Amino acid sequence: MKFKAGLLALLLSGQTFSSVMVGADNAQLQYTGRIDFADRAKPVLSWPGTSIAANFTGSSLSVTLDDQLGKNFFNVFIDDKPVVIEAAQGSKTYAVASGLQAGAHRLLITKRTEGEEGGTVFKGLELADGGKLLPPPPRKQRHIEFFGDSITSGMGNESPDDGPDHLLKDKNNYLSYAAITARALDAEAHITSQSGIGVMISWFPFTMPDFYDQLSAVGNNDSHWDFSSWTPDVVVVNLFQNDRWLIDREKRLSPMPDDARRIAAYRTFVQKIRALYPRAYIVCALGSMDAVQEGSKWPGYVRTAVDQMRDGGDQRIDTIIFPWNGFGGHPRVKQHQANAALLTDFIRKKAGW
Template sequence: MKLKSAFLALLLAAGQALAGVAIQPDNAQLQYTGRIDFANRLRPMLSWPGTSIEGNFTGASLAVKLDDQQGKNFFNVFIDGDLAKPVVIEAAQGSKSYPVASGLAPGAHRFLITKRTEGEEGGTFFQGLELADGGALLAPPARKQRHIEFFGDSITSGMGNESPDDGPDHLLKDKNNFMSYASITARALDAEAHITSQSGIGVMISWFPFTMPDFYDQLSAVGNNDTQWDFSAWTPEVVVINLFQNDRWLIDREKRLTPMPDDAQRIQAYRIFVQKIRALYPNAYIVCALGSMDAVQEGSKWPGYVRTAVDQMRDLGDRRIDTIVFPWTGFGGHPRVKQHQANAALLTAFIRQKAGW
């Protein structure tokens, strides 16, 4: 009996050691960033690229619990600020726990979870964390004081940015919004970012039935839907718009828009969208960017459309708006990380000069 009791005690102790500490998604110490759907506080849904969850904790291990809609999403998890070595989660469809750190030293640690992929891969419900037995969630890091929002397409999302130069750039594992020019710029400026982007989207036409003027105001990035983002909940001081690459392909190359819009109509369509953003953010500095894919190659009219639309807005009295064109490098695919880094350096310097950051 004594041996049996001792054995049961050991099993109970082992079970307690392995049980861990569950952190629910509605814990006030978790810091969420981005357009996240909190309709159910115990199942917040992440859909936009770059949406993130951050926090501080104690304990020797960390696991992340996710319920992914399609099994197509990828996430980065950074531990203790080591941004060069993410643990990459390839989310399986359904509910699953993903161990991301173990053997951590005693004391405080930090985690950052970021969505590498975007709305076309579906949404992911965050189901919380699991810490080692005895671990605890601590007060979160201070929020950044600056806010910057990006409206864009696959370039802004980071499509194919981690692909080899001579490889395909459509594989989901190679899409990493954290290393897009948008996210790199936000970090360089010490700004909190919202990435409102979708691969294949345009202003007048997209590779699917909806355009950015249909999409920009959604809470959920999963297709064209009736959800509504509350623009009063978060206000950027700087907005970057990088659109028109897909319009260039679909109108000029694919001839899919009939009747074919003339130059004035292209300029007007772009200006009307930018004016929608201006109405939402009357005090923001708006940067109308383009590139660095072939919409900016030598001889292209598309940079001129952007510049003219901005000039028209300036003629109407808007002084907090300007244009930047990322240079054409001759690379035909989606920009790789090195091109994103170069474009981010240009954009960072531009924003510092124009917005006083």
């Protein structure tokens, strides 16, 4: 009996040192982006740059994810120090920090990859015994939304200059011009982008006018984002690179659209954005891939569409063209940083930030 009593005491003692489970529906977790909360305990992250922020105490932290395809990558920052999670298919707990000092710590989880890599259910955190969540960081007051393609997603941005563009490990939305700009402006960002997408035609059977209103970024689907739930002060549209390739180089549209039709297609999409966000300042960007190289007509299409909207009375819209620098692949981090610097200054001047 003494042995059994001693064993019971040991077991009870072991429970004292058990980890602390934090459910995904904990009110102290701060979510950003188009996230599917149909089940509050199992939110689904699919868009690039969607994030979870928190403050916590405890000497260790683990993250539990249930990944759809086993293709997603996530950044996990503990006090600004990054760890990358390569998500395995299915449910798995990832130990991301241990041996942390006593006191408060900051957590930020961001989705590096995008909808074509599938959705990921966030199932919660595991803290060391005695750890707890603290009140989250204050919400940023400025909101900015980006509509774009692989450039905005950050495709290949962490690849060497002479490396391939397509490796999933080298796609990091956190270091895209969009995310860098948002941080520089102290703004909360929604990044509505998809590699390969265009306005008139894409490398797959749907375009941004089909895709921009979805809650889920996993392919073309019937989900619906509630635009009234989050309103941007500034919108950046960076599209037409894939249209240039598929129309001019690949000859995928027949009959070949003339200049007026290309301008009208772009203007029609931007007018949809304007109808959703009547007070936002809209920045129509292009670049910095070969759609902006010398002799290209595509910057002119964007400028003309914007001029037509301004002539129609819309004065809260303008154009920025990121300069072509001769690099043949997707922009690398240094080019994203340079474009972010240009865009940040532009928005500060135009939006009064």
